[in-house]
Amino acid sequence: MKPRFIAIMQKEFIHIWRDPRSLTIIILLPLVMIFLYGYAITFDIKEIKIGILDQDRSPTSREMVRQLTKSGYFVVTADLHDRSEIEPAFLGRKIVAAVIIPDNFSRDLNTSFRIPVQLLVDGSNSNLATVTINYIKTFFLTYSLQINARLLNAPIDMQPRVWYNPDLKSANFIAPGLVAVIMMLICALLTSATIARERETGTMEQILVSPIRSAEIIVGKTFPYIFLAIIDAIAIVVFAWVVFKVPFRGHPLLFLFFAVVYVYTCLSLGIFISARVKTQQVALMAAQLVTTLPSLLLSGFIFPIVSMPKVLQLISYIVPAKYFLVIIRSVMLKGVGMAALWQPTLFLLVFGTLLLFISVKRFKTNLEG
Amino acid sequence: MTYDINIVDVSKRFGSTVALDGLTLNVRQGEMFGLIGPDGAGKTTLLRILCGLYLADAGHHLLAGVDGRKKMRTVRSFIGYMPQRFSLYPDLSVAENMRFFADLFQVPHKEREIRLQRLLEFSRLGPFIDRRAHALSGGMKQKLALSCTLIHTPKILLLDEPSTGVDPVSRREFWSILAELRGQGVTILVTTPYMDEAARCDRIAFIHKGKILVTDEPTAIPSLFKKNLLELHCRQHVMAARFLEQSRAFESVKIFGDRLHVSSHKPNAQTTRLIKSTLAAANIDVISIKPVQARIEDVFVELLQ
Numbered sequence: 163m164k165p166r167f168i169a170i171m172q173k174e175f176i177h178i179w180r181d182p183r184s185l186t187i188i189i190l191l192p193l194v195m196i197f198l199y200g201y202a203i204t205f206d207i208k209e210i211k212i213g214i215l216d217q218d219r220s221p222t223s224r225e226m227v228r229q230l231t232k233s234g235y236f237v238v239t240a241d242l243h244d245r246s247e248i249e250p251a252f253l254g255r256k257i258v259a260a261v262i263i264p265d266n267f268s269r270d271l272n273t274s275f276r277i278p279v280q281l282l283v284d285g286s287n288s289n290l291a292t293v294t295i296n297y298i299k300t301f302f303l304t305y306s307l308q309i310n311a312r313l314l315n316a317p318i319d320m321q322p323r324v325w326y327n328p329d330l331k332s333a334n335f336i337a338p339g340l341v342a343v344i345m346m347l348i349c350a351l352l353t354s355a356t357i358a359r360e361r362e363t364g365t366m367e368q369i370l371v372s373p374i375r376s377a378e379i380i381v382g383k384t385f386p387y388i389f390l391a392i393i394d395a396i397a398i399v400v401f402a403w404v405v406f407k408v409p410f411r412g413h414p415l416l417f418l419f420f421a422v423v424y425v426y427t428c429l430s431l432g433i434f435i436s437a438r439v440k441t442q443q444v445a446l447m448a449a450q451l452v453t454t455l456p457s458l459l460l461s462g463f464i465f466p467i468v469s470m471p472k473v474l475q476l477i478s479y480i481v482p483a484k485y486f487l488v489i490i491r492s493v494m495l496k497g498v499g500m501a502a503l504w505q506p507t508l509f510l511l512v513f514g515t516l517l518l519f520i521s522v523k524r525f526k527t528n529l530e531g
Numbered sequence: 532m533t534y535d536i537n538i539v540d541v542s543k544r545f546g547s548t549v550a551l552d553g554l555t556l557n558v559r560q561g562e563m564f565g566l567i568g569p570d571g572a573g574k575t576t577l578l579r580i581l582c583g584l585y586l587a588d589a590g591h592h593l594l595a596g597v598d599g600r601k602k603m604r605t606v607r608s609f610i611g612y613m614p615q616r617f618s619l620y621p622d623l624s625v626a627e628n629m630r631f632f633a634d635l636f637q638v639p640h641k642e643r644e645i646r647l648q649r650l651l652e653f654s655r656l657g658p659f660i661d662r663r664a665h666a667l668s669g670g671m672k673q674k675l676a677l678s679c680t681l682i683h684t685p686k687i688l689l690l691d692e693p694s695t696g697v698d699p700v701s702r703r704e705f706w707s708i709l710a711e712l713r714g715q716g717v718t719i720l721v722t723t724p725y726m727d728e729a730a731r732c733d734r735i736a737f738i739h740k741g742k743i744l745v746t747d748e749p750t751a752i753p754s755l756f757k758k759n760l761l762e763l764h765c766r767q768h769v770m771a772a773r774f775l776e777q778s779r780a781f782e783s784v785k786i787f788g789d790r791l792h793v794s795s796h797k798p799n800a801q802t803t804r805l806i807k808s809t810l811a812a813a814n815i816d817v818i819s820i821k822p823v824q825a826r827i828e829d830v831f832v833e834l835l836q
Binding site for chain 1: 579582583584585586603604607608610612614616618619620622623627631632634635636637638639640679683
């Protein structure tokens with residue numbers, strides 16, 4: 163004789179295994195997502211299209227343009243001859259920035275203190291515009307220093323060095339975040355509909371007329387998904403490590419421990435939704451709203467929380483992904499241990515337990531309400 | 532006389548709709564009790580209250596002497612409830628469904644396999660043990676549902692229209708299974724829209740608008756019909772029924788299959804003449820007219836008016 167929740171678990175495993183739809187979600191979704199996010203979301207600047215209006219047309223100016231493009235950040239896609247050609251180039255999306263080198267550039271370079279070089283940037287993509295301006299500014303600063311270091315008296319020599327992600331590679335930043343988002347998605351999508359589905363098909367009625375307790379149903383329905391979500395988490399991390407060369411500095415077992423804690427919280431959230439909605443459709447919508455969106459937008463996955471309005475910052479405190487992001491970035495990139503991460507871990511445990519508790523309390527073993 | 536199901540003054544409303552209106556009903560131990568009534572009479576609501584899926588607004592009920600409201604989990608351990616809609620897992624096989632329900636009711640492992648075999652034999656589902664439930668025919672699904680309901684050997688069986696949507700052969704087979712269970716001493720409360728099934732019960736009750744109108748043995752029900760009844764066989768019987776009704780000379784005219792049942796307080800000979808003259812005027816040929824014993828449905832149709 164096995165405990166009732168084991169019976170529910172076994173049955174749930176059979177459902178998952180025999181339902182091609184949920185199997186597809188479990189296997190394919192993480193891979194598709196990591197491909198899309200890994201390749202599409204990149205904050206690394208490469209090959210920005212620029213136009214050059216070189217009014218000087220001297221060896222010096224040409225050498226400077228060569229140095230500008232040597233970095234690989236920029237490619238010259240338009241060689242402009244007149245100011246009137248600039249706007250059509252912007253409108254035709256041939257360039258996102260234009261550098262205008264004045265007449266007598268090479269002559270003034272050694273004599274004048276101020277040589278006006280103009281930079282025009284397409285601001286319709288403000289992110290790209292900002293990055294472009296900063297890169298080009300830095301380039302000209304360096305270039306100026308090379309030309310005439312003597313003229314400048316700069317007592318402070320600032321030497322930036324980035325730790326943990328020295329190349330500031332986006333993948334290193336994105337991949338750990340992806341683990342958080344995808345796991346939440348899997349857990350929420352799969353569990354949110356499971357109770358609602360049984361309500362819809364009428365099988366819940368049949369289960370409820372047995373002497374089962376709410377807790378046995380809730381726990382039995384939650385647990386099978388822990389294994390699946392953990393397998394997904396491992397798959398994503400391995401994938402990130404192999405394909406995007408994201409480092410993994412922490413201990414794998416430690417990672418596994420945190421993953422289990424996070425999955426527990428995510429599943430509790432999914433079950434929490436499922437236990438109170440009537441239909442699968444509503445369950446899926448609610449899951450999107452309550453889990454996926456906040457995990458993507460309010461977790462610090464892409465957008466830094468500190469730069470959000472106060473209200474959103476407050477909401478972010480109850481987004482589990484936010485805490486897991488802190489944990490997983492620390493584990494993967496910094497290789498820190500448990501001691502530094504007990505706070506977010508504790509939050510996840512408490513939050514998950516609370517949701518599970520409320521779900522069990524609110525789940526009635528009848529069809530009323 | 533010991534009763535296994537006592538329902539006392541039970542009321543239930545959903546918003547402004549009254550589903551059960553102070554219903555009282557007693558079912559004897561080991562009897563097969565049929566609950567008959569039109570759609571919306573409150574049959575399903577009553578069964579759901581008995582197994583604790585709905586909570587009654589007023590009144591109380593005992594199952595095998597146990598208070599169904601206060602000791603719901605105890606009650607659920609010895610009752611078997613089969614809802615109207617087939618609601619087993621379509622992606623699970625026959626055996627998997629049965630084992631799952633056995634585990635829910637905490638049937639010990641060894642005992643579970645013994646009962647599984649016995650029920651498979653009993654329901655003749657043996658050859659389909661590994662077939663997924665969705666691939667079963669309507670009749671087989673119903674037998675599987677019953678087998679799952681029986682896996683914990685309930686003392687009391689509550690069946691909600693178990694043979695709706697099942698072919699006639701499976702229906703007969705299903706009812707012979709029920710008769711066997713009754714022979715084993717299981718108390719059965721079954722709802723049905725079919726009068727021929729009602730006739731198989733030990734006692735039947737007619738439920739209408741949340742109240743019990745009559746309770747008696749099926750054979751005693753027809754004697755409640757106090758008028759004379761004639762069965763008319765004629766051509767164009769639907770049209771004939773309309774003409775007879777329009778003449779307003781009879782108490783009631785009802786279509787039963789291809790025959791008409793005409794009731795009247797007048798003597799049969801007089802009624803026969805009236806029918807013949809009415810139909811002759813409408814150019815409808817009468818094949819035969821004969822007095823018949825009222826059937827259960829005649830009584831219920833009467834009660835509904």
